[in-house]
Amino acid sequence: MSATSAGGDKGNGVWALVRACLFLALLLSGIWWVLVDGDNGSWPLGAPAVALAVAVGVLAGHRAPTRWQLGGWLGFLPFFVVRSVLGAFDVARRVYHPKVDLTPAFFDYRIRLTTATAQVFFANAVSLLPGTLSAQLRGDQLVVHALDATQPVQRDLAILEERVARLFGQTASLAETSE
Template identity: 35%
Template sequence: MTGSSRDRDGRAAIRGGQLWRIAMFRAASFLCLWLVLAGANPGDFPAAAVAIATATWTSLHLLEPSSSRRSLVAIARLALLFLYHSIVAGIDVAGRALHPRLPLHPGFVAYPSRLSRGVRQNVFTTLTSLLPGTVPAGEENGHIVYHCLDVTQPVLDDLAAEEAALVRALYND
């Protein structure tokens, strides 16, 4: 079979061998986490095995495996963009909070995300909720509604840049 098959949602389907590789990678990651947190005490191995197996099984069901490749360069760019926006927005929010007249123009904006509902949109709203001055506040007519400290700022442009960076970093299907 050439190419990759697609499931009913249009995502690339994962073959059995790929699923095992993903599961083994996740199990190894959870093992590393266990070793960092609990150390390598031989008496803990049975509990570690149960915890790692449970965490791996749960992660495979809650964070669906994907056949897409993650770009380390795009992930680094996303991290730098997030850091840049966090610093700029943090300085802006601090300046507004310390200003004698408190120059705020609070309100709501509706962002038309191109990401599918579910895990992808949840990752995006989680990422953007960490940026100072904007908080996802719900959904309306297929748009993500954000509460903003200043609606006169280019909030929609910033959200579009974050979404594009997230797509490049994580969702190159």
């Protein structure tokens, strides 16, 4: 019985590795495709780059997230795209306005997400949205740099965190705002 059990565990490990490789390959291929504006002629360079990045990612121990929720993605992607576009317009407005209207500041934000993967994803998502940058992640504390402290940064971070929580299928209530 132990031989079967050990063989089953080994099989699960192989499938986990295959899933991780496929996930990373699809994710990185999508990123490549976006970066080259859908130019299919770039794949002679892109395919080896993606393969190398997958190999490095797997060797570094990265695994495919197994707890993402499809419904979470369906809610997160439109939210993220809309926020990115609005943020880009805000940055463009500030660049082309004769008087630059900036009030930069650092904020401490207590992350209520329960897994390290979700916390790191959240920190990276904060940095990808224009006007904010994750400066440091210490346990459940995220230091965020914002271009404009007069904006509701804490509220916006809480909204983003709620979306990330749904993405990872976390049911813990995030309704209260961070301090």
